[in-house]
Amino acid sequence: EAEVAQSPRYKITEKSQAVAFWCDPISGHATLYWYRQILGQGPELLVQFQDESVVDDSQLPKDRFSAERLKGVDSTLKIQPAELGDSAMYLCASSQSNDNEQFFGPGTRLTVL
Amino acid sequence: GENVEQHPSTLSVQEGDSAVIKCTYSDSASNYFPWYKQELGKRPQLIIDIRSNVGEKKDQRIAVTLNKTAKHFSLHITETQPEDSAVYFCAASVEDYKLSFGAGTTVTVRA
Numbered sequence: 001e002a003e004v005a006q007s008p009r010y011k012i013t014e015k016s017q018a019v020a021f022w023c024d025p026i027s028g029h030a031t032l033y034w035y036r037q038i039l040g041q042g043p044e045l046l047v048q049f050q051d052e053s054v055v056d057d058s059q060l061p062k063d064r065f066s067a068e069r070l071k072g073v074d075s076t077l078k079i080q081p082a083e084l085g086d087s088a089m090y091l092c093a094s095s096q097s098n099d100n101e102q103f104f105g106p107g108t109r110l111t112v113l
Numbered sequence: 114g115e116n117v118e119q120h121p122s123t124l125s126v127q128e129g130d131s132a133v134i135k136c137t138y139s140d141s142a143s144n145y146f147p148w149y150k151q152e153l154g155k156r157p158q159l160i161i162d163i164r165s166n167v168g169e170k171k172d173q174r175i176a177v178t179l180n181k182t183a184k185h186f187s188l189h190i191t192e193t194q195p196e197d198s199a200v201y202f203c204a205a206s207v208e209d210y211k212l213s214f215g216a217g218t219t220v221t222v223r224a
């Protein structure tokens with residue numbers, strides 16, 4: 001069964017450093033989402049792509065976060081500079097166009113020291 | 114935007130008993146309501162979903178009910194087993210497919 005892939009699974013960094021996370025959605029899924037999940041809370045949408053275009057980035061802290069999906073397939077989420085409050089699980093999900101069901105990747109757990 | 118509230122935050126049940134988790138949503142335009150199960154350290158996985166044109170849906174031991182008038186929906190797990198222990202998230206979505214999640218319910222099934 002196809003799954004969403006993410007790397008790295010764990011990342012420890014010091015504040016003010018740059019970090020990047022990668023996501024490979026299920027083949028054929030045009031819609032890709034990045035979520036942040038703080039411990040003990042539900043996932044919160046950061047950015048939504050339709051193919052290579054950003055559909056919604058209203059909750060993305062654009063002063064330090066950026067996301068791209070240049071060829072409409074895999075995607076990268078970057079944080080620069082990282083802050084202590086960025087420590088969280090970063091989840092990627094994908095879905096087919098015009099379909100609500102989202103499939104999640106295993107996530108990248110970020111710890112900022 | 115959509116606001117989803119989920120209760121209770123923790124739930125402990127005896128093996129074999131039923132578990133019920135309730136969620137309310139704010140946006141009357143929401144039309145899709147999935148439930149995800151997340152085991153410790155693992156990805157959220159869809160266990161059941163319901164759309165606004167249906168009032169109830171069942172899949173073996175799990176069922177979801179939706180009350181559009183009251184803007185709430187519930188997850189019911191019957192004959193609970195130890196492997197049902199996990200965090201459960203409800204979510205709601207409008208036409209743009211963006212999911213708004215509840216805060217989660219930690220379910221513990223006591224053997």
